[in-house]
Amino acid sequence: MSQLQQCRRLLERAEELRFEDPREALRMAESARDQVAALDREEIGVGNWFALQADAWGVFGSALRSVSDLGDSEGALNVAIAFLMAPEVGDQGDPLAYAHLAQRAAYLRCDQGRYAEALELIDEAISIYCSEGAGQAAAGALADRGLILGRAGRKEEAIVHLGEALEQLDPDKNPRNFLAAVHNTALYMHELADNSPRVNNLALKWLKLAYRCHTLLPPESLSVLKLRTLRGLTAVRLGRVEQGIDELWQAQEGFQRLGAAYEQSLTLLHLASIYQNLGRADEVKRVAGLLFPVFQSLKIDREASVALMLFYNAAQAESATLDLIDRVSSTLREAQVRSLRRGDSR
Amino acid sequence: MSDNTHDDDPNPEAEAQALRDEIATGWKLATGPALEEIRRLVRKSELSQRKVEERVGFSKGYLSQLLARNLDLKLWHVLAILDALGLDLGEFFHRVYPATRFPALERFQRTSKPLSPELEEALSKLYKYGVESLDELRSRVGRCEQAVAKLEEMGYFDGRRRSRRTEGS
Numbered sequence: 001m002s003q004l005q006q007c008r009r010l011l012e013r014a015e016e017l018r019f020e021d022p023r024e025a026l027r028m029a030e031s032a033r034d035q036v037a038a039l040d041r042e043e044i045g046v047g048n049w050f051a052l053q054a055d056a057w058g059v060f061g062s063a064l065r066s067v068s069d070l071g072d073s074e075g076a077l078n079v080a081i082a083f084l085m086a087p088e089v090g091d092q093g094d095p096l097a098y099a100h101l102a103q104r105a106a107y108l109r110c111d112q113g114r115y116a117e118a119l120e121l122i123d124e125a126i127s128i129y130c131s132e133g134a135g136q137a138a139a140g141a142l143a144d145r146g147l148i149l150g151r152a153g154r155k156e157e158a159i160v161h162l163g164e165a166l167e168q169l170d171p172d173k174n175p176r177n178f179l180a181a182v183h184n185t186a187l188y189m190h191e192l193a194d195n196s197p198r199v200n201n202l203a204l205k206w207l208k209l210a211y212r213c214h215t216l217l218p219p220e221s222l223s224v225l226k227l228r229t230l231r232g233l234t235a236v237r238l239g240r241v242e243q244g245i246d247e248l249w250q251a252q253e254g255f256q257r258l259g260a261a262y263e264q265s266l267t268l269l270h271l272a273s274i275y276q277n278l279g280r281a282d283e284v285k286r287v288a289g290l291l292f293p294v295f296q297s298l299k300i301d302r303e304a305s306v307a308l309m310l311f312y313n314a315a316q317a318e319s320a321t322l323d324l325i326d327r328v329s330s331t332l333r334e335a336q337v338r339s340l341r342r343g344d345s346r
Numbered sequence: 347m348s349d350n351t352h353d354d355d356p357n358p359e360a361e362a363q364a365l366r367d368e369i370a371t372g373w374k375l376a377t378g379p380a381l382e383e384i385r386r387l388v389r390k391s392e393l394s395q396r397k398v399e400e401r402v403g404f405s406k407g408y409l410s411q412l413l414a415r416n417l418d419l420k421l422w423h424v425l426a427i428l429d430a431l432g433l434d435l436g437e438f439f440h441r442v443y444p445a446t447r448f449p450a451l452e453r454f455q456r457t458s459k460p461l462s463p464e465l466e467e468a469l470s471k472l473y474k475y476g477v478e479s480l481d482e483l484r485s486r487v488g489r490c491e492q493a494v495a496k497l498e499e500m501g502y503f504d505g506r507r508r509s510r511r512t513e514g515s
Binding site: 033034037074087102105117124 | 450
């Protein structure tokens, strides 16, 4: 295998691994970036060399985003853009490469909570894909548009976009995008499901479909564990409380093994709410105790720590309330957004 | 405590404008594609470099210094050289800064923070200083930071203005 092929393989592997093991993906992306930089410019052609540098920095930027280092992710994507727009490339750059970068940048802006900019970037990517006749890539980007709208709180619109994307996505050619679109539809349907029994029923169908789609993934992957949380919450909502609680415990243990402290905290807080509703004060106390070390590993800011302390003390005195648990959840979410915006949680 | 930076400065508007001009003309032209285009035009011209210098009123060797980046290429240099070569300014800028093809990506660049020291170090280690677009990215960060610091010092940012108003009220 030539050095060039080896670099391309490494970049593909780093990109794939991002969804299963973000830290390993980052290590691999960094190594690929260094190897790509060492390629001989004359040997592979100046245009190819620049395109490959842009690709490597793009993959590296996305890997940084996956471990929540948003500051350096932004920097790496800017380096990728600088390579792609270099005078040496001129007008010869592959339009699809611009679209891929715009898509990566859209995800980053979405994580930073800058949704208007994220939508502008994803629209640019969709328009390039369409004009280049890249139908599957355009459908994938349409699903991303759905995700951005959902994260911005526009869940009904998100579901419409995801539905359109799913009509066009070919699961054989584009399995990851297909899975993500089904997963996100199930998630937004679940969040909207309180409103009516019809929506509730539909949410359940989407959840089952999402689970079927994920059977090929490892059971400990982040997306399967998130679905497991969703399945636990749905079971509780449908009255199968013990089954739901069991699912949630298993999900939180999986998150713990993966080191996904934020997801683990949210699942524990779901459990605290359910136990509180059932009046099982001992269990609330146990969950409050478990939350402490997890919060510590998140290096969460003072406001969230104070909220947790209040909840913990109330749980010990058996006087916790649902409002108090909701407050811990919302301060945790806000702290996470603040931390992502600062890009300092690496 | 009062902030009297503004009061000590006889004409902050003019100084800020000069700084903005410098940002818009000086660094961009010196490091960007404008210099390359001027080089190309001078090479392509039937006039010798000396003849161009004479027409513009530059001293002997001044043009070579500009083209070799030993001197900063300013907007007035470009205007004078194009005039001496009998070329159209609009056409020149259209060629150097064509209408953007990817507005969202370019806005992303403009709204991004400077590179972190870690990334700067990685770039220096991996590419040294042979890639022009990266050199530009680096120098843009450095010069923008200086300009921003100076504008801040002069009280030209909203945050400073707001704080001054608060102090005054």
